[in-house]
C-alpha cells in the first residue's frame with residue numbers, strides 16, 4: 100500500500116478549503132490508510148492538487164501585495180521523507196499558483212531517502228512538466244530534515260531561501276509580505292502565520308493571529324498569547340510584521356547570504372527537532388531578528404503523531420539536538436534544562452559543540468539572559484531577580500500545583516489547588532514569582548483571580564498569562580500573606596477542605612489558612 104499512489108481527485112472536493120467528509124462505506128479503508136502518513140490519505144487523495152483556498156488576508160494587507168515590485172527572488176526549498184504524493188504536490192502547486200512568477204527563482208525538492216516507489220521515477224517525470232524550474236535532489240541515506248535543507252540550500256540560486264514543509268498550502272498573496280520584510284532588512288528572518296490543515300478532513304482552518312512562538316521548560320516549541328503591550332501595538336496596525344521569540348521551524352524565508360553568514364544550521368543535529376530554537380536563538384542573540392508577517396498565510400497539515408522512524412531512537416535525535424541547543428545557547432539556564440530534563444541529560448556528554456561555540460564567539464553573540472530580558476520579557480523561566488520554587492500553605496502543609504487539564508494551545512487551565520509537596524515533577528509544582536508580582540509556571544500560565552468582586556470570595560484559577568493586573572500578587576515575608584493586589588484580598592484555603600478544592604481570595608484575616616511559604620529550589 101505504501102508504494103501505491105492512490106491519488107484519485109474529484110474535481111470539487113475540498114474546494115475553497117472546505118472539509119471533506121469520508122463516506123461511511125470508506126471509513127474502514129480510510130482508517131487503514133491513516134497510519135501510513137498519520138493523516139487521512141483517502142481524503143487528501145480526493146482533493147485536487149490545485150484546489151482553491153479562501154483568501155485569508157485582511158483587506159488592509161492589499162498594499163503590501165502591490166509594493167513588492169522590487170522584491171528579491173526566492174528559491175523554495177521543500178524537504179521530504181516518505182511524503183504522500185497528493186500532499187507533496189499540493190504544496191508545490193500552491194506555490195506555483197499563488198506566487199508571482201517574477202519572484203520565483205525555482206523550486207528545490209530534497210528527498211531524504213524515501214522508500215516509496217511513486218516518489219522515484221514518477222516524481223522525476225512529473226516535475227519536468229511543471230511550469231516553474233523544479234529540481235529534485237536525493238539523499239540515499241536518511242540525513243534528517245536539517246541536513247536535507249542544507250543540501251537544498253547549497254544549490255539554490257535565489258537571493259532569498261524560503262523553506263516549507265512538504266504538506267503545506269500557500270494562500271493568495273503569501274509570498275510578498277515575506278519578501279518585503281527581507282528586502283527592507285536582510286537580517287530579519289520572517290515566517291507566515293501558519294494556518295491549520297485538518298488531518299482528517301483537510302479543511303483549511305484559520306489559526307490564532309494574536310500568538311507568537313516561544314518554548315517551555317523542556318524546550319518544546321509553543322504558541323503563547325501576545326502580552327498586553329504587544330497586543331496594543333498589533334491592534335494599531337494588524338498588517339505589520341511583529342517580533343517573535345522563536346519560529347516554528349518549517350516555514351520561513353531568509354536572505355541566502357545571511358543564512359550562511361549567521362551559520363546556517365548546526366550540522367551535528369540529527370533527523371528532527373530543536374533546529375528551530377537553535378536558529379531563533381542564534382538570530383536574536385547574534386544581531387538578527389525573527390518576525391511573523393501576518394499578511395502572509397500558509398496552511399500546514401498538523402498531525403497528532405509522527406509517521407516515520409527516528410533512526411537511533413528519540414534520544415539520539417530530538418533529545419540530543421535539544422542538548423546541543425542548551426549547551427551552546429542557554430548559558431546558566433542549561434543547568435536548569437538538564438536538571439529537569441532527564442532524556443537530554445542522558446546524552447549531554449556525547450555532544451561535541453566546539454565548532455558551534457566558536458561560531459557564537461566569532462559572531463559576538465549576546466547571552467541568554469539578554470535574550471530573556473529583551474526579546475521575551477514575559478517569559479516564565481527562573482532568573483536571579485525572581486523567586487523559583489514551591490508555594491506551600493502553612494496550615495495544610497501542601498503545595499500549589501498546576502492543573503492537568505489542557506486547552507487547545509496546550510496550556511493547562513483550571514482551579515488553583517493544593518496537593519502534598521513531593522517534588523515529583525518540576526513543571527507540576529514549581530512556580531516563579533516575578534518582581535512585577537506575576538506567579539507563573541511552565542507553559543506561560545499564571546495565577547489569576549477575578550477583579551472588582553468585593554462582596555463574595557473569588558475562586559483563584561491557573562490560566563494563560565495575560566499580563567493583566569488581575570494576575571498580580573504581592574508576598575509579605577513577615578505576615579506570609581499572598582495578596583491579590585487590585586482586590587487587596589488574601590490567597591486562602593477555603594474551610595471546606597485543605598486539599599484539592601480550589602483556592603480563593605478572601606478578606607485578609609491573619610489566619611493560618613492565609614499563610615504561605617515560598618520555598619526556593621535551586622535551579623542552577
Ligand code: LR7
Pocket residue numbers: 178179180181182211241242243244247263264265266293347348349350370371372373374375399405
Ligand atoms: O528525517 C526527516 N527528513 C525529512 O526530510 C524528517 C522529516 N523530514 C521532512 C518532512 O517530510 C517534512 O517535510 O521535514 C519536514 C518537517 O517534518 P515534520 O512535518 O514531520 O515536522 P513537524 O511539522 O511535525 O514539525 C515542526 O518542527 C520540526 C522540528 O525539527 C521542523 O522544524 C518542522 O519544519 C516543523 N514544522 C513547522 O514548523 C510547521 C508548523 C508547525 C508548528 C507549530
Ligand code: MN
Pocket residue numbers: 264265266349399400
Ligand atoms: Mn510538518
